Amino acid sequence: MTADTVRWGILATGGIAAAFTADLIDLPDAEVVAVASRSEASAKTFAERFGIPRAYGDWNTLARDEDIDVVYVATPHTAHRTAAGLCLAAGRNVLCEKPFTLNVREAAELVALAREHGRFLMEAMWMYCNPMMRRLKSLVDDGAIGEVRTVQADFGLAGPFPPSHRLRNPELGGGALLDLGVYPVSFAQLLLGEPSDIAARAVLSGEGVDLQTGALLSWESGALGSVHCSIVGGTATSASVTGSQGRIDIPDGFFFPDRFVLHRDGRDPEEFTADPADGPRNSLRHEAAEVMRAVRAGETESPLVPLDGTLAVMRTLDAIRDRVGVRYPGETPDEDLTAELTPA
DSSP states (O other), X not given: OOSSOEEEEEEOOSHHHHHHHHHHTTSTTEEEEEEEOSSHHHHHHHHHHHTOSEEESSHHHHHTOTXXXXXXXXXXXXXXXXXXXXXXXXXXXXXXXXXXXXSHHHHHHHHHHHHHHTOOEXXXXXXXXXXXXXXXXXXXXXXXXXXXXXXXXXXXXXXXOOTTSGGGOGGGTOSHIIIIIHHHHHHHHHHHOSOSEEEEEEEEOTTXXXXXXXXXXXXXXXXXXXXXXXXXXXXXXXXXXXXXXXXXXXXXXXXXXXXXXXXXXXXXXXEXXXXXGGOOTXXXXXXXXXXXXXXXXXXXXXXXXXXXXXXXXXXXXXXXXXXXTOOOTTSOTTOOTTOOOOOO
16 A cells, blocks of 8 residues: 555455446546456456456455455355455455344454454445435534434335345345345434334245335434335335434435435425535445545544444344344354344
């Protein structure tokens, strides 16, 4: 790493890895130097597509490549613990896709490993790095709508997804909650922190994953949150936060907003829109820029996506799964998904 360039390695070659790499190579201070896959052919094809100089047919070689400053882990989330763990143990900094891991036990293990080795670690919760979302949070924190009373958010895809699809596959951590529900839960906790109580209901598939899930979150302040996710119905992907003196509405695509409307009691609605200079609304460059800023500064976590916040979201996801009865292979039926885990 130099004052001008941060060198990246890409671990996995799927769709999200391609989207992230495409945005990354447009940043003048980022250089993608290597890619790895369990298939050497896949790694070479990806490398040729993006002009990456080195392609590895295994994860270990990438993890041990000392020319890499940060590894972006883009595997299915069932492999996050293994892939990110290899990189952290080898001394690499890591940006790991969401959901961070399969459960909070694995998440706590990664956080402990990062802290043991003094490495940077961040969940790729790009929503938290979006300039519009940061503006919304700032308004709420500054009291623009008074004391927060309710938060609502939804994310659903129409499907239908066949049983063979990864979203229906328990071996890959399938279901609506971990793939989609992580966004509504993360939105609620960005504004209110970890809930004190959780109620949830779900419709499960024959494979035992959730087709759609709804949860009611509550906080000791008296605030309530309603979150919903689905892989059997396309929702508006809208969100709102209501306070004692107004509300803010994100009409669509709440997790990558390009506009929102502030309603304050006794005033005309105010619409906030994205700066065109920030790029397209689906850009992943803001999270990449935050990682590079933090790594250059010698930080081991980001204030925008703190590790304790990631652990808190994972605890909520585990609690929801516990309420609706979703268990994945390797999780015993009597395992306490809601157990408090404090990383070393």
